[in-house]
Structures are given as structure tokens and as C-alpha cells.
Amino acid sequence: MDFTTKKLLYGGDYNPEQWLDHPEILKKDIEMLKEAGCNVVSLGIFSWSTLEPREGEFHFEWMEKIINDLYENGISVILATPSGARPKWLADKYPEVLRVDASRNRNLFGGRHNHCYTSPVYREKTAIINRKLAEHFGKHSGVILWHISNEYGGDCQCPLCQEAFRGWLKERYGTIENLNQKWATTFWSHTYQSFDQIESPSPRGEMALHALNLDWKRFVTARTADFIHHEVEAVRSGGSDLPVTANLMYYFDGLDYFKLAKELDVVSWDTYPTWHKKADIEIARDNGMCHDLMRSLKKKPFFQMESCPSSTNWQGVSKLKKPGICFAQSMQAIAHGGDGALYFQIRQSRGSSEKFHGAVIDHYGGNDTRVFQEVKKTGEVLKTISELAGTVVKSRAAILYDWDSNWAMEDSQGPRNRGLHYHEAVLKLYQGLRDQGQNVDLIDMEQSLERYQLLALPMVYMFKEGFAEKVKAFVENGGTLITTYWSGIADDTDLCYLGGTPHGLMEVLGLRSTEIDGLYDWEENSFVPQPENALGLTRQYTCRYLCDLVKTEGAQTVMTYGSDFYAGYPAVTVNGFGKGSAWYVAADADAEFYHDFLAAVLKKAGITGPVKKEIPQGLEVTTRESETELYCIYQNFGTEPAKLPLPEGEYETVYGEPEQMLEVYGLTVLKQKK
Ligand code: GLA
Ligand code: ZN
Numbered sequence: 001m002d003f004t005t006k007k008l009l010y011g012g013d014y015n016p017e018q019w020l021d022h023p024e025i026l027k028k029d030i031e032m033l034k035e036a037g038c039n040v041v042s043l044g045i046f047s048w049s050t051l052e053p054r055e056g057e058f059h060f061e062w063m064e065k066i067i068n069d070l071y072e073n074g075i076s077v078i079l080a081t082p083s084g085a086r087p088k089w090l091a092d093k094y095p096e097v098l099r100v101d102a103s104r105n106r107n108l109f110g111g112r113h114n115h116c117y118t119s120p121v122y123r124e125k126t127a128i129i130n131r132k133l134a135e136h137f138g139k140h141s142g143v144i145l146w147h148i149s150n151e152y153g154g155d156c157q158c159p160l161c162q163e164a165f166r167g168w169l170k171e172r173y174g175t176i177e178n179l180n181q182k183w184a185t186t187f188w189s190h191t192y193q194s195f196d197q198i199e200s201p202s203p204r205g206e207m208a209l210h211a212l213n214l215d216w217k218r219f220v221t222a223r224t225a226d227f228i229h230h231e232v233e234a235v236r237s238g239g240s241d242l243p244v245t246a247n248l249m250y251y252f253d254g255l256d257y258f259k260l261a262k263e264l265d266v267v268s269w270d271t272y273p274t275w276h277k278k279a280d281i282e283i284a285r286d287n288g289m290c291h292d293l294m295r296s297l298k299k300k301p302f303f304q305m306e307s308c309p310s311s312t313n314w315q316g317v318s319k320l321k322k323p324g325i326c327f328a329q330s331m332q333a334i335a336h337g338g339d340g341a342l343y344f345q346i347r348q349s350r351g352s353s354e355k356f357h358g359a360v361i362d363h364y365g366g367n368d369t370r371v372f373q374e375v376k377k378t379g380e381v382l383k384t385i386s387e388l389a390g391t392v393v394k395s396r397a398a399i400l401y402d403w404d405s406n407w408a409m410e411d412s413q414g415p416r417n418r419g420l421h422y423h424e425a426v427l428k429l430y431q432g433l434r435d436q437g438q439n440v441d442l443i444d445m446e447q448s449l450e451r452y453q454l455l456a457l458p459m460v461y462m463f464k465e466g467f468a469e470k471v472k473a474f475v476e477n478g479g480t481l482i483t484t485y486w487s488g489i490a491d492d493t494d495l496c497y498l499g500g501t502p503h504g505l506m507e508v509l510g511l512r513s514t515e516i517d518g519l520y521d522w523e524e525n526s527f528v529p530q531p532e533n534a535l536g537l538t539r540q541y542t543c544r545y546l547c548d549l550v551k552t553e554g555a556q557t558v559m560t561y562g563s564d565f566y567a568g569y570p571a572v573t574v575n576g577f578g579k580g581s582a583w584y585v586a587a588d589a590d591a592e593f594y595h596d597f598l599a600a601v602l603k604k605a606g607i608t609g610p611v612k613k614e615i616p617q618g619l620e621v622t623t624r625e626s627e628t629e630l631y632c633i634y635q636n637f638g639t640e641p642a643k644l645p646l647p648e649g650e651y652e653t654v655y656g657e658p659e660q661m662l663e664v665y666g667l668t669v670l671k672q673k674k
Helices: 023-035 061-072 089-092 120-139 159-173 176-185 211-235 257-263 281-297 325-336 371-383 402-409 422-435 467-476 589-607
Strands: 009-014 038-041 075-079 143-147 247-249 268-271 302-307 338-343 397-398 441-442 454-457 480-484 511-518 525-529 541-551 556-561 570-577 580-584 587-589 618-623 629-636 652-655 667-673
Touching: 009 302, 009 371, 023 061, 023 467, 038 061, 038 338, 061 075, 061 120, 075 120, 159 176, 159 402, 159 652, 176 629, 211 257, 211 402, 257 281, 257 402, 268 281, 268 580, 281 302, 281 338, 281 422, 281 441, 281 618, 302 325, 302 525, 325 338, 325 371, 325 541, 325 618, 325 629, 325 667, 338 371, 371 652, 397 422, 402 422, 422 441, 422 589, 454 467, 454 589, 467 480, 467 570, 467 580, 480 589, 511 570, 525 570, 525 587, 541 556, 541 570, 541 589, 580 589, 587 589
Parallel strands: 009 038, 009 338, 038 075, 075 143, 247 268, 268 302, 302 338, 397 441, 397 454, 454 480, 480 580
Antiparallel strands: 511 541, 525 541, 525 556, 541 587, 556 570, 570 580, 618 629, 629 667, 652 667
């Protein structure tokens, strides 16, 4: 189902159940929401004990009043199902709903997200409350979307979940012999005789069977997706056919979001960047890449469900956002293809663990605060650029980002247990592409490659069945491929490929990886340009952490290592294959390398961005498009005002002053006829 909105969503997490005894505050909330330009709130996320204070006793009247009041004032509701935190009566009466940890200890009541996804009781109770919510509010004109639970995450290792895991494995492997073979269980004599003997990984038991660890993670995703499905079904049984979302988290490692997104109509996510810890542009790139990942999950507009307008109290240091950052962060969600930017939270709670978490309305409660004023300004600008709602991002470049592969690689024991620096490696590549004004999709191995001109495989450790063939066809048909060290090493169940790596791509890349050197933290090597190399590179660059030693079999060497016993060995190579070309980067090179390398590779391949001019450092240029218009969006995350590299040809200004220098944290939006 599509979720389309004619406007950009703006608002945030609203928790009126904390203020029911303060009607004057609830009234003021609405006034201030309107003043801030908000058009939506997410409601009811942690309301279960207010909605159902005793088993079977439901109270919806308070929520009805809130939804009506909001609606009368032009504010829509994204209504939550409350499964993220359960009432005490539920846990006390039915202890099976509480989670069991890896040491097989059952949790006490408390916190949130502390529930078993398999428990029939938990499923029954969530179905009842979801259905009733849908019956009451599913057809209310003020309710536009379901917010299913909150930040799904974690696992449960109770007997019910163990049973479900065994069933899932049985379906996957058919016979225990097949499982033993795929899991390599003869190693350390861990062969199973039947599925009944299998237990999830535990520090008290099995942790060394990598394929077991991997399949447990896959199972947790499958269980979570199944639970989402169950929650959505319950909402449907209450007569609501509104679209659904769930709020995802920043590069969350615990769940394969590509699989989870299949249960959702629209993706939303919660972002809490640690602004001012590093240069703004570095934080912006990392945040922007996560927006791009979220957008890529469904290749459709997503939105930012949560972000903090001021300081985030669970971070090590609760840093205030300098003036302009809250605005810039909200705009970045839109620039990367989002259709909304919401905050956590509208009104700061008075007690408990988030009482010092930033909010649109703080404990003082007035509209004359620095934060409120910036939120208000952001709301005004979102209105001005509202024609961006529903427009899409098209990318010529894609980076492979696959949860299975990342899980297996992080668990692999070697070649560098002190840190593979995978995230950094992906980010450097991403930055290099963004520096050239390229939009980037992040995709898993299941997606089609047809729409892309450039595909990057940074440390894609696992090649699933059929993946190498797909990449080969991509290059053959004229695509530009960039593969790095530690790619194509293992198969779907983490069995190492025999006969040379990168598996299935040796011919395409014109080389074979022979050995890989792990470097100590303080060690460095370098990339030295070959005279008159294919890219015209002339500088040396530093590399660290991992150095792959390759034997070329047809590839041309572009750069070589500068030191150690492998000085002079190839470090960057290229091979022509079919109509395309395949580049190999053998080590973890620095950001400057990726900047120069990608500029040269894109140029050589004739892959251009919307802006043909050099993009000043710190400036982010993104594009969105409708059927007829191309929008160019500029944001300055640098330290100085920047001159905009304007698009060629005629353009119209949607927001900003394109001829002027763009101030730090500023925004300019232009449009051109396509
Ligand atoms: C998460 C949760 C919210 C809130 C915020 C605080 O994103 O979804 O309920 O706890 O963190 O930053
Ligand atoms: Zn369980």
C-alpha cells in the first residue's frame, strides 16, 4: 500500500498520557504545535497501561478527545500500537511474555522492549489492543498512518523461541545432515543428530559455530517480521486499512531491515547524530548515508520519525545543538528523499529517564526559547518547499550493504579482530561519491542492478548464491564496478569458497586475492601511483588495517603498495570486461584517496551528476525529481559560507538565494524542467 502525503510531515512524538491531569497543558500543546507549523504527531507509543489499566478494561475516551482536538486544529495523528512497553499486570499474570536472555535467565518486569515475540499470550494481548485501537480510531479522518510498536530490536531465547528456531531451521535445511554439512559441524565434533538438539548461541554453550550464530540472527529478523505481520493483521481485523510504518534505527545491527521493510508500507527512522563531536560535514555524511539506506529499503520516500531538537540525554555528553543545526538536520531528511521530519519529543516529560531529553517544548513551557524558535522557523521553511513531497531520488550509483554479509564478517575471527573498520570503509566510499554530487542507493544482494551505472562492493565478505553472476552481467553490460579487499570470501552459510577469491569475480576483476595482511593499529602502508596510470593519479595515499595481496591475471595496475615486503605489489587495479570496467582497491585507503579515485573513475566512465562544476568542501548537493521537474538541493555543512555550483541552464528558485553565498547550515532549493 502506498503512503502518499501532499505535504511534508512535521511534528513529533507526543505523550499526552503523561499530562492528563493538566488540561491547561494539553490545550497549550495544541497552540504551540500550531505555532510551530506542525501538522502531525505520533501518539500512543507507550500508552498501553493508560488504555488498558486492568486486563480487559479499556479506556479510549481520553485518546479520542486528544485525536479530535488535534484534528480540529489541523494536526493529524500517526497512531501507535503499544507493544513496545507492556503493563505490569500483563507481565505479572503471564510471565511468559517477558524475555529470556542468552544465559537462559528470564527478565523481571521493567524497561521496555522486554517481551517475547513468540509467546502466544503476548500475541493474543497485542492482537486485542491493536484490534480495539483500529476499531476506535482506524477510520478517524485525523489518523493517517499506523506506527507499529516502537524501535523493534533484541531477541528472546525462551523455550518457545527455541522451538520456533528449530522449526525455522528445519524448513531451511530439510535434513539434519544437510544442516551439519552447511554449518561445518564436524569442526570440534559438534555434529547434531536431530533438530531437537539445537539451541540458540549462548555464552554458556555454543558460540563458535559461525553458521549457527548467523542463522540465529536471521531467525530473529524472521521472528520480528512475523511479529510485525501479526500486529498489522490485528489492526486489519479491526477494520483499518491505513498504511503502516515502524520506526527503524541508525544502521541497526540486530535486524535485517531489507527483510523487515517488506512488512511496512513506508519506512521511517530515528536519528540522533552526535553533532559537534566531529566536523559537521563528517556527521552529515554519516547521517545522510543512513537516510539513503532507509530510502533504499523500499526505493520510495521515507521519513524521519524522531530526532532531537536540542540535546539527547542518553548520549555520553548531552551537547546542545548550535543554532542552525536542528534546521539543517530536518532539511537533510528531505534532501535525501524523505517526506517528513519529526522530533522526539513534543513536550519534555517531567519524570523518569527522559526528563532531560530535549524537546520542542521544555519544562519552562514558553514559546520564547531558542529551540522553539528554530523549530518554528523549520516549520515555515518546510511549508515553502512542500512541493518536494512525493518526489523521488534517482541514483546512478549503488553501494552494497547486506546485513547477512556484515554479520558473518564481524563474527569471522580474522583477519582483524581488533576492528575491521567496515562502517568507515563504506562511508569513505560514500563520501567520495557524494563529493561528486552523486546520489547513492544502498542495496542488498537481492536487488536488481539494472538501474545503476556504478556499483561498489566494499568488503562484501559473503557472496550469496547467484550474486557474482549478477555482478558479472552488470559489468559485461557496461557497468562500472568497484570491489575492495575482503570480498567474495564465503557463501550463504559462511563456508569459505574454494578455488580462489573474490569468488566468481576473478575473471571480471582480472586478479586473484592470495593473502591478506592485518595491520596493527599504529601501522600504515601507502598507495603509490604507477607512472601514467589509467586514472592520471599522481599523489600517494595512506592505507591501514587490512592490505590484500593480489596476483593480477589480466588487470592493469594503477597503484602499488609503498612499503613492507609487498612494496610494489598491486594496490589498485582495473580490468576491462565486456562493455564495462572493474576496479579493485586492495586496502583500507584514506578518505583523500576515495575522493580523488572516485572523481577520476566517474569522469572516465562518463557518469555525471546534476552539477558539472566542482562542489566546495562541506557542501551537500542532492536531487529529487517529479515527472516534470528536477530539484537541486544544497546544504552547507562546511565552516564557511559557500558559493553554489549552480546547475547548467535555466532554473527557478524554490527556496534560498542561489546567487548569494550560502551560509553555514543554510539551504537552497532550485528546480529545473526535466
Ligand atoms: C528512541 C525511542 C524514543 C525515545 C528516544 C530518545 O528513539 O524510540 O521513545 O526514547 O529514543 O532519544
Ligand atoms: Zn521467547
